[in-house]
Amino acid sequence: MEAKVWSPADLLQLSGGYWSACALHAGVKLDVFTPLADRALTAHGLAEVLKSDARGVAMLLNALAALGLLEKSGDNYADTSFAAEFLCRTSPRYLGHIILHHHHLMEGWAHLDEAVKSGGPIRKRVSHDVGEDERESFEMGMFNLAMQVAPRIVHQINLSGRRRLLDLGGGPGTYAIHFCMQNPDLTAVVYDLPTTRPFAEQTIDRFGLTGRIAFEDGDFIAKGIKGTFDVAWLSHILHGEGPEGCAVILEKAVAALEPGGMILVQEFILNDSFDGPPFPALFSLNMLIGTPAGRAYSEGELFNMLAAAGVGDLKRLPLELPNGAGIIAGTV
Structure with missing residues (x-):
């Protein structure tokens, strides 16, 4: 660069x-x-x-x-x-929800030096410990962002012949919605924490897909995933965990897939020297401020984690996405 x-x-x-x-x-x-x-x-x-x-x-x-x-x-x-x-x-x-989410992040960023010095978070985790207004701006902010890119993604990923999609940590379910609209025979389950349910059900209903997309609440890291699927979509959830937590998430996602199932991981992806692109490098600092061990990962790290979880035929899809985002696909 x-x-x-x-x-x-x-x-x-x-x-x-x-x-x-x-x-x-x-x-x-x-x-x-x-x-x-x-x-x-x-x-x-x-x-x-x-x-x-x-x-x-x-x-x-x-x-x-x-x-x-x-x-x-x-x-x-x-x-x-x-x-x-x-x-x-x-x-x-x-796009006001994601802008308000950025507003809520500013106080933590003002103390970035403290997070760097201590090596630990100085902000409460949005998914667990904040008030309703801040949680709404986060969940619907994720909806804002996904609505910008999901329509560009889903028509470039071939899910023909696949019937049941797991949207793991799917928040308001935006990607599950767009995958189902693109693939009329597909059904989906959005799997996330109970606090996410109202936002997901509201969004799914807004698109008229209540009969095809269900919401399952639970801590999939602690308890695992119910049901079996033939495709799993993991969008921007690995960066919230350290390598050990990522290994647990991928192990449980792979265990929920049928033989031949596809796994798709979207993240803000660093280059293998970790010094770019700018957004993933800065996003890693955002994870330092707000999580115990989370960070952005390089393409090589993501390939290695997926391979260790038993995923083969790994490839990065040739998609041009904003902010250094990329999608890695593989099969089990």
């Missing part, structure tokens, strides 16, 4: 980049964009809608306009077409 040529201006822009992120987070948290999707308002008018201070609202609106997310005409503000599509709560393409 070609080394970046840095300048002092680049360095300072990177250092202060959180200002822009915080302005976006505040806009989403206050729900600035929803009322401005249908009509233009002055800062004072929007402040009345939001029950907020007019001076503060005006400053935030001007910053969001400077970032290109709002349009300003005279004293009136309105959403850009992009903001109306992705930042208005009533839009089916709303």
